[in-house]
Amino acid sequence: MKTDIISLSGLIATIFIDKEPDKCPICHNFILPLQKTGYEIDKNKYQLIFMCPNLNCHNLFIGYYGNELFLVSDRNAYLMHVAPKKHVDHEFSECIIELSPDFVYIFNQAEAANSINLDQVYGIGLRKSLEFLIKDYLIKLNPELKDHISKMNLSKCIKEHIDDVRIKQCAERAVWLGNDETHYMRLWDNKNIKDLYALIKITLNWIENNLLFKKYMDEMPKGKQ
Numbered sequence: 001m002k003t004d005i006i007s008l009s010g011l012i013a014t015i016f017i018d019k020e021p022d023k024c025p026i027c028h029n030f031i032l033p034l035q036k037t038g039y040e041i042d043k044n045k046y047q048l049i050f051m052c053p054n055l056n057c058h059n060l061f062i063g064y065y066g067n068e069l070f071l072v073s074d075r076n077a078y079l080m081h082v083a084p085k086k087h088v089d090h091e092f093s094e095c096i097i098e099l100s101p102d103f104v105y106i107f108n109q110a111e112a113a114n115s116i117n118l119d120q121v122y123g124i125g126l127r128k129s130l131e132f133l134i135k136d137y138l139i140k141l142n143p144e145l146k147d148h149i150s151k152m153n154l155s156k157c158i159k160e161h162i163d164d165v166r167i168k169q170c171a172e173r174a175v176w177l178g179n180d181e182t183h184y185m186r187l188w189d190n191k192n193i194k195d196l197y198a199l200i201k202i203t204l205n206w207i208e209n210n211l212l213f214k215k216y217m218d219e220m221p222k223g224k225q
């Protein structure tokens with residue numbers, strides 16, 4: 001795709017970009033952006049200014065383009081990322097919001113950090129959110145153990161108090177990866193933050209299923225004649 005930019009020398013130049021952003025980073029709608037202008041910031045590094053055509057948004061954002069080959073004569077540039085990004089809170093089901101408002105709050109704060117590329121803070125936030133999710137779940141099941149569970153080490157909590165094998169196994173693995181995000185030395189080299197996120201989501205889903213299962217069994221213990 002051919003586009004004009006202001007070059008380093010201040011003159012208009014033509015470059016070829018691979019694509020325009022197809023999603024607005026602010027309203028998160030799929031869009032055909034309106035390109036306003038573009039600049040060469042450094043050799044083979046370009047910033048193109050776009051406007052979201054969505055009437056309720058109309059915000060400007062920047063598409064960052066570059067060419068990793070760094071061929072001076074090459075005028076091909078590839079979309080690397082867009083900014084600024086506005087974070088949208090993850091929507092949780094009512095039973096999770098009721099179970100652990102702290103988990104919801106911390107998880108969304110971690111996601112907000114991730115949306116502005118604070119990857120180190122993201123991992124620590126996910127690990128912290130997991131602790132609140134597990135402990136609030138266990139305290140709901142065993143309210144008499146509230147003080148004991150609150151003070152306990154998370155791994156020990158999972159080992160000693162979670163009976164459901166699927167939750168136990170997923171949560172244990174999430175803790176292993178979560179510890180890699182907070183400790184000096186990484187033990188799971190072949191796993192990353194996406195795996196931690198996936199394990200927390202699976203743990204969350206099992207917990208949600210268990211809560212809903214219990215709710216309906218309590219509300220409808222037997223059939224009506």
Ligand SMILES: [Zn+2]
Pocket residue numbers: 024025026027028029052053054057058059
């Ligand atoms: Zn928009």
